[in-house]
Amino acid sequence: MMDSSLEFCRQKEDLVRTVRTLQVTSQNTLQKTVPLLSSHMGLGLLRPFHVHQLSEKTTQVCRDLEDVGNLLLFRQDELIQTVSVPGTGGSSCLVWCSDGTLYVCGDNGPYIHVLNSQGKPSQALYCCDDDLFLPDSIRMTRLGSVVVTDIAEGAVRIHNPNSQPPWVKVGGHFQSPRGLAVDSSGRILVAEYTAGTIKAFHIDKIHRVHGIKKVDGLQGPQYICATPDGGFAISEECGDVKLFTNSLNPCGSISETYQHKFGNPSGVCADPEGNILVADEQKRNVTLFPVTGSPICIVSKGLCKPAGITCSPFGLLYVADSGDNTVKVYKYRARPYYTPNSPRKSGDAQSQTPRA
Template sequence: MEYTLEDSQRKEKLLKTVYTLQVKSDATFQKASPLLSNHPGMGLVTEHQVHQLAEKAKVICHDLDNIKNHLFYRQNDLVQQIPNPNGDHYGCVCGIHCSLDGVIYVTSENAPRVHILNRSGQALQTLPCVEWKKKKETFMPEDVTITRAGMVAVTDMVNGTVRIFNNHSKFSKGEWLRIGRFGSPRGIGVDTSGKILVADYEEGKVHSFAIDHAFKVQNTRSVSDLCGPRYVCSAPEGGFLVSEECGDVKLFNSSHKLVSSICSRYGHRFGNPAGVCTDREGNIIVADEQHRKIHLFPRSGSPICLVSKGLQRPTGIACSTQGLLLVADTGDNNVKVFKYRVRPHYDADILRTSGENPNLTPRRDGKLGFSTIPH
């Protein structure tokens, strides 16, 4: 009961603080705007005062962004653990992908198959990694993604290639097709334009290319001089993100130009960044294998630690559209599912439409309702 009372008091204090800032800024703007628009000069306002106010405003805006972000997210909320479908026979889970409809794709170390699971972690299908044209030779998938056409694509690090599973082949069980030649392909993803992204570890490169209807590689482009690229995913506004084993995550635009790195932009230091993904709001989420943590890097504000305990060796990660974070924990040999968003789920379009008014909250029917205290 005491916790509930303290929690309510904190909510009330926060709302009052934000409301006071809003009222004061509105009042100042209403008085200052006509004076600055219609009268020459600045009165007694000095350059130093303007600079000082601008700097304070930046700090306040940053603090408000942090408050907003911390209201939206939660930490260490483990809701499910999915055992490795391969058990302990082959190796630990390593690659993971979650489609828009919530279907989960999992690969394991030294296991010649891709497992397809439903949202509850129950097996839907298993794709044996067998090359029928070569006397049923098996291969070991490293990482997994889904192409724009809905086909399963994996990296084959041992054979230096990408493979795409073609359901419509002449073989009744489907066929894995070899796509391209690479040094040591590890991570794989698909960018917003539908091009396949491949992190080439030993070559220090990320390749992007399109696939035509005959599964031929087209329009190949590469980014070089990377330090052990591991995992790769699409960036929210085009381009891609890549994690480097030597301690950074870099953002490239659609023209393959370096935009920034997580370390420089947020002042964050990784131990060993591994899996990387983005959610529907455009936030970047990174698994730190060495520090055993998962951090979210918002569009504005400071980094947020989503998972700080319960991980042994997080590698691949993926987000679902239901506000869940899936972590392939190689150390525990399972997939851990965390609820990292508060309920109800805030839609980015709704927030923009409502002007991010904290008093407007989605009701159960999906419409906006008025509330004095956000849920």
């Protein structure tokens, strides 16, 4: 243990010394060159290839430093809790609430299970209106109501405990509604799996639908999540994770931006800093795609069939594992609280990022 501790201390000292040297050298260079570049017409003996070479090396060093910072901040396979979900089926979708509770649904019957902050079942919402139904995806509206999709019946329902029955259908008929999200403006986003579309709309207090808009051209859209900049990300079965602005315009994809190849991307979520996390059902892992830097696999083992995922602003990742009907909780950050300064730029609206 003594040798190991000494080695860790040496590694930390080497890293601090390296970063400090870069900082001091770049600062000294700036102090020398800025006055010369400001007052002289020419570049002296500096040639274009010198400038090009310096630019390329600087770009690579900046990337390396970003990766170092991310590797220091994030953690891998740090499982802190495994929660068994009531029922015999598989848990496939979940949502974390600010009071620490989890809402979980899946193939374990016509129920939405509510787990307290310790992972213990505290309540079960019975899914029945004219008949029983199985919720496929779940989200919370800005008013605190539970909204779910029902792929079998092609319906989106909101839970209203004051009505009878307590589930109210909204938005008419959908073609295989699967993924579900609520964006920063309170708009509901529904991914229609077979149609390859996303429908976006607002609902009022009496559950009337307003301002319906649609996105076409997706290939088997599955899970969808809002991003802090007002846009959203959506996973396509055996495909990619696409990014959209708050005005529903496409703005790229994860695989193209990060040169990453997915197996079958399933659950997707974004943390308050704008980092996007994606579960891969085929590869049985979860990868984090930072705002800057290279992808990081934060869960590489222990998953059977990862489906829905969500994260909290305290550095915790929750994975609904439908393979063994559990929710696995991971600590994926070394520092729990967020201080976001530059969230992911993907939209034409300013960031809605909350501060912890």
